[in-house]
Amino acid sequence: MPYQPPPDLAGMSLAEIAEAVAARKLPPVEEWNPDNTGESGMRIAADGTWYHDGSPITRPAMVRAFAGLLNREPDGSYWLVVPYQKLRIEVEDACFQAVDVRRVDGDLAFRLDTDELIVAGPDHPLRAEGDPDLPALYLTVRRGCEARLNRSTYEQLVHIALDEKENGEVTDLTVTSGDAAFPLQPV
Structure with a gap:
């Protein structure tokens, strides 16, 4: 049976993403x-x-x-x-690379370099490492393995965080997904 990658994140609803994850x-x-x-x-x-x-x-x-x-x-x-x-x-660093992210119905859906889809939340938290000037973000995938967000995915996530800030006031960059909050800069 030939491999069929999931469709582009931009065209999927959260229900379709959840269905692809479950499949x-x-x-x-x-x-x-x-x-x-x-x-x-x-x-x-x-x-x-x-x-x-x-x-x-x-x-x-x-x-x-x-x-x-x-x-x-x-x-x-x-x-x-x-x-x-x-x-x-x-x-050397992480098992996977997160190569795309999209805000869907209030949650953050990520595509990995293996075409897997992961929705961030308590079971798949985001973790910020490094220093505030040069952070590295990681998404928990499964069995202790993580995906590092590549540069463009990190930039997408920062734009999502900035778009969600009220009054344009940015004191810290944080995103939410699955009823959990995740800082984008190491503490």
Whole structure:
């Protein structure tokens, strides 16, 4: 069956986004705890590029398949997990890149570089790191893995925050989604 990416965020309602999120079937990685462990020879670069043995993985379908198997352990290590084996994977910054955001019916919907859709909220919070002059924003995706907002997505989010400020007064940049508030600058 050929892969059909979800439509552009700009043309989707929150109900359609929720339906697309629910339709994504991910393997139950959190239920698997194999004893057989090893090294994958894989790395996710800070820019979101996936590598195997030093060469970029150029097939998006392979990246999407591997992305569904990612798990982050409490010690901060990352693993690709299947029922019979788990292989360590190096992650330079974040597992995913958030490449688009849109305010839809009061919530913030993000598209990842793997074409996944995530709605920010208590289960998928935004986190600001770095310093106030050069912040880095991260969106919780699943199983301890996060997406870093790329530059244009961060800019989109700042515009959303500025548009929502009353009287044009900006003392801090904050956005809300899913009944939760998220600062866009580290504290």
